[in-house]
Amino acid sequence: MDESTPRPIRVVQWATGNIGSRALRAVLAHPDLELAGVYVTNPDKVGRDAGDLAGSGTTTGVLATDDADAIVALDADVALYMPLRCDFDEVCRLLASGKDVVTTRGEFHHPASLAPDVRARVEQACAEGGTSIHATGSSPGFITEAIPLVLTSIVRRLDHLSIDEYANLEQRNSPALLFDIMGFGKRPEELGKKRAAHLAAAFGPSLRVTAEALGLPLDSIEATEELALATRDVQIAAGTVAAGTVAGQRTVISGMRDGVELIRFRANWICTTEIDADWDMQATGWRVQMAGDTPLDVRLEFDVPPERMAEYSPGYTAHRAVNAIAAVRAAAPGIRTSVDLPQVVASLGSAPISDAEAAELAGLVTAGGQDPNFLPVEADRLAEEHAAHTAHRGDDEAATGLVGTPSHDPNFLPVETGRVTGDDDAGDLQRS
Ligand SMILES: NC(=O)c1ccc[n+]([C@@H]2O[C@H](COP(=O)([O-])OP(=O)(O)OC[C@H]3O[C@@H](n4cnc5c(N)ncnc54)[C@H](OP(=O)(O)O)[C@@H]3O)[C@@H](O)[C@H]2O)c1
Secondary structure (H helix, E strand, O other), X not given: OOOOOOOOEEEEEEOOOHHHHHHHHHHHOOOOEEEEEEEOOOHHHOOOEHHHHHOOOOOOXXXXXXXXXXXXXXXXXXXXXXXXOOOHHHHHHHHHOOOEEEEOOHHHOOHHHOOHHHHHHHHHHHHHHOOEEEEOOXXXXXXXXXXXXXXXXXXXXXXXXXXXXXXXXXXXXXXXXXXXXXXXXXXXXXXXXXXXXXXXXXXXXXXXXXXXXXXXXXXXXXXXXXXXXXXXXXXXXXXXXXXXXXXXXXXXXXXXXXXXXXXXXXXXXXXXXXXXXXXXXXXXXXXXXXXXXXXXXXXXXXXXOHHHHHHHHHHXXXXXXXXXXXXXXXXXXXXXXXXXXXXXXXXXXXXXXXXXXXXXXXXXXXHHHHOOOOOHHHHXXXXXXXXXXXXXXXXXXXXXXXXXOXXXXXXXXXXXXXXXXXXXXXXXXXXX
């Protein structure tokens, strides 16, 4: 490497589930990152190439291992820690070995919400390794910290901030997720009571980060849940939802200050619109409303057809974590919150575009030829861009014709096996 060329940041991918495999794909395509290792728990994945696990259609030569010691011993700069469960010993070993950690695990959003002994251990490991750890994702993360902090940058008086998360799962063909894990189609009394408490634990610390950043620390976090029932037998992609069974779940996490709700996160999840409640649902995505001296009402909808949501949704969480790497690398040692870090800026540079983008580009080029409003010069530019990106993606992918053929694209994850459980990771729908 030329001495003037900065050394790429060497990254370990820890766990390759729904989010981890998408992060891995982003690392492989990132202009500033180099993959150093992949840790997996699933014995079937041991020895498989990272490109295979990422679904990137490339061979990287980096093989997945279940040897945690070998991963900790690697000469790497950062670990993307994305397992199903948090093991604080693992995290501390990574940090003490000199690897910064960026994680989608919810434990680290708000240091003061950690058990004091755990916090002390993690901070000690950071001090030993000269490293930092940061938790992020889409929700919590982007929608509970990054977006509210930007929106509130124009207020001088905040009366209330509400964040609604919407998901309509009627076209999600995942019976296990909807019926077994989330509990749709069950009678209300069959659903456990743990979900609201779990979401309070998952989202409360993140709401606290935002409130504290604004100088308005919360006194407590409260959680409630409402259920909506199907008004008739409904056929959805995953199966039948019988009349009178659970078809909607709305969980409200309230950040309380001086006896009133200051910040609210509300998860609105339905599997059909035929419900006995008027929840004013919007398309899958979020709505953020800010009341105060500069009121705002901002809607962020995932601009993806519902039947293709599973292909895209992991990126909303995984990409934020990957994009945070540079800021975390530059941070002072310790547990670093969204407020400690500078703005997370995506370094896209000469990275290959995604297959979906490539396909869209190809479509635009074709469409442009028939569109009287389409300037030829634009078509030429797009065609050139498309050709350049296709070449950049390398011989393997070009040869398999992945670019521009999304329906046959192995990069697209199969309809996922997301997790929304009552006892561990009952988080948002980006999990799924
Ligand atoms: N903040 C956010 O917006 C957000 C959104 C979604 C998810 N998350 C969090 O991100 C993490 C990953 O989510 P995901 O959807 O990718 O989960 P997932 O699909 O269930 O995958 C998690 C991976 O963890 C590993 N694993 C399996 N069993 C394990 C166990 N008992 N202990 C430790 N690891 C185990 C496996 O890795 P291998 O397959 O490689 O063996 C598995 O694929 C979760 O902790 C979740 O809470 C955060």
